[in-house]
Amino acid sequence: MKFEHRKMVIAMVLLLAGSCFAPGISPGQYQYAPPPKEITIDYLSDWYGPVQYNHEKHAQRADCQDCHHHTTGPEDSERPFRKRVNPACLVCHEQSPPSETVSCKQCHTRQQFYPGEVVKSDNPVLYHIDRTGLKRAYHQACMPCHLEKRTHTSCDSCHALTEKGRQAYQLQDKTGQKESSGQNE
């Protein structure tokens, strides 16, 4: 390489590296709109009603990456990105860029994962033979931390039962009588 070219390359690298230290931007972080303070998660409501999720409060207690795993958030030297990810994923995705969206349901489908999908997808090296569906993804994002901190551990502390759910669980109504359920026999 000619001397001038080499200087240009070094300058560009330095510029780019320097831009890392610009506030609010890190390698691999997109510029997202600021998250809403409260989110209503009701995509899967059936037996349970929507979850009124206080995003602001949770964002204060955890890093973005803890829930929006390896898609966004600043790198943390104490808990680097590598330590929060299943090493099986890193085999392929260590150098992957962040995804374009933080929404869970963009990757985790409503329909549960069935291994038959892998066969149908015709991809012989597809390693995602065990990708979770949306319902599990929601629960897995919240439950481990909640179990550790021992708060909000019962089902209805995060989402209230709907009428359908009350019937499904065969709950007694307010008068103390069993609600009618499926037919006998």
Next chain:
Amino acid sequence: MDISIQYKTSVPIVSHVKPDGTAWTLKEKLWLGMPFQDYKRLALKNPVNWVLLAIFAVGIPLLLMRYLGGLDTVTNSSDDYPWGVFLGFGLFGMVPLSASGFLLGTTVEIFDRRDFLPIERLALLNGLLGYFFAVVYLLIDVGMPWRIYYPMIISLGPAAVLFLVAWHVATYLSVQIAEVSSAFFEWIGWLKAKRFIKAITLGLTIAGIILSTLHQGALGALFNYAPTKVHPLWFSASYNWIHFFCSAIFAGLSMVIVSSTICKHFLRWRCDTRFLGSVDDLTIKLGKGCAYAMITYLVIKMIGVAHDNDWAYLFTGWGQYFLLELGVGVFLPMLLFAFGVKHRSANLVRFAAFNAVLGIIWNRLNVALICFNWRMYQEIPRWQELWITLTILAVYFVVYRFILYRLPILYQWQGQR
């Protein structure tokens, strides 16, 4: 009730005609040749009948409850122990004891041991009634008894061991009815029918022995379906069926000794001199057969333990129970049989026979109930279940007695044969 003392001349009925030459009517035959009022009076005076009445007084309502309210009114309705005393005693217990039919039939007809003739009909009757009431117990235990014929024509599952049991028991019951029917035909005077039966007796007997071998063994093979549930000392994948078949041999022979003893003592008026004169000698001969069958059984049992390498289990609590059952239920009566035969003591042989019968019932109850689910809690049957079992046993007794009082089983028919 020694009727012969009261009615010296006309009873017991031994032929078609009264001493004065007129023929007995069927009704007269039924009431043993005495006026019905007298028959009733004698029946009510009999303390055995009081006991039976007491049993029925509780048992019949219980049976109604079972059929109108469902099995859970009288059993534990256990999903872990699906089979209870109805099958444990009624089927698994009574069927080996009813092996007397094919054993004596084979002895007389196949091995041509005519010396056993006096006791043959009693053994055949014992077998027939035992199997018949085993089916009755089945009809009580099975969830939908009105469907009992389903494996015959509605929906067949031929790969199942129970399929074999069902078909064989049904066929064998027919064989036994045919064999006992010759006594009935004599009594009722249908001699042509009797001659037909006599013509096919050899075929019936061979059919009987085939069917008996297979279904006595099959009852044991039923427990092959539960290799994890029956205690290893009572379970042998290879030998279960042999254990059941071999023990059925001495069970059937012992039961003949037991019934003939009861008949000799309590039905003396009904037995003829041919029977009474030979019963002691035949008892000793049967005892000999039992002893041989028992030593064979003990050896095969030991082979079963060796084959599965279950020796270590003998040193556990269950092992002690196993040795107790074999010791008191098989080994002891075998010794008593041997002594009785050697010293020609019919009474010792009889005692051994009672012992052996109880030992067989104990063994079957062990396999089916007590050592079943040995790693689980022990199931204790409800008293209602036990009482119903007793009730059906009482009915069996009544039917047995009814037939013995009338048909030429313990005596030879003096009329046309």
Next chain:
Amino acid sequence: MINRRHFMKGGLAASTIGALGLSKKSEAADFAGYPDSMGVLVDLSRCIGCRSCEAACNSEQQLPPPEKPFNDFSVFEELRHGQKRRPDENTYTVVNSYDPPALDHPLFRKIQCNHCLEPACLTSCFVNAYTKTPEGAVIYNPDVCVGCRNCMIACPFYIPAFRYSSAFQPRIMKCVFCHDTRLREGKPPACVESCPVEALTFGRRTDLLAMGKQRIRQNPESYVNHIYGEHEAGGTAWMYLSPAPFEQAGFDTTVPNEPILNYVKDFLSFVPMVLMIWPALFAGFHLLAKRKNDNTSAATQDNEE
């Protein structure tokens, strides 16, 4: 009266018929299983014991209402005869809680029919009331059942329950893999769909085995290296992964690795032999005995003369 000539004629006829062999070669010996047979992998490390599966099953199969609501967790303490809950005449599936010493938290296990590849219940039924469908479910036909309860004796997992409480319509009650309502259309059973943490994964049995082994391979410290049901009782469609040794989660690890059917094959194969040999054998005994007796009586007659 049977004589030697008749006996030989009859015996020859019978043997010829037997030798003609009216049966063709058995296809069962070569059957390798239905290729699209479905199953469910139950991952006990994921189960949180919420009992939604029990609720979904009750609703889907229109079972009678339970004594306690499905989100009442005091049922985990219930003991009957010193045993934890098991499926009964009103319940196709139950979730039990265990405290394995290997873990610091309770372990939950869902119990239901394992839909074996070679079911013992099917093997033992003498009216052919059970069927292993191509989709993988072991279903039951109450219209031919006689109520003999031999299937309950045979099942090594203690699953079938009997409706003893009914006098006129007793029947076996057990999980049917939602065959009529879902499986036939390729849909997963109700319990699988209701699980909030995907402890239950539905798919072809072969794929589930691959998936289960992958999970163990990727998380070796999180699982015992064994899929319960891969070989037990000859293989089951519902299989289990566990973070603790299976005995500690209430599994019976002494269930043999071969189908229960194998235990009765020896006896059943003996049947045709008896049917063929016994007639000849005992006819032979009879002829021998008769000849001996005839000779004896002839000898005494000679002596008397």
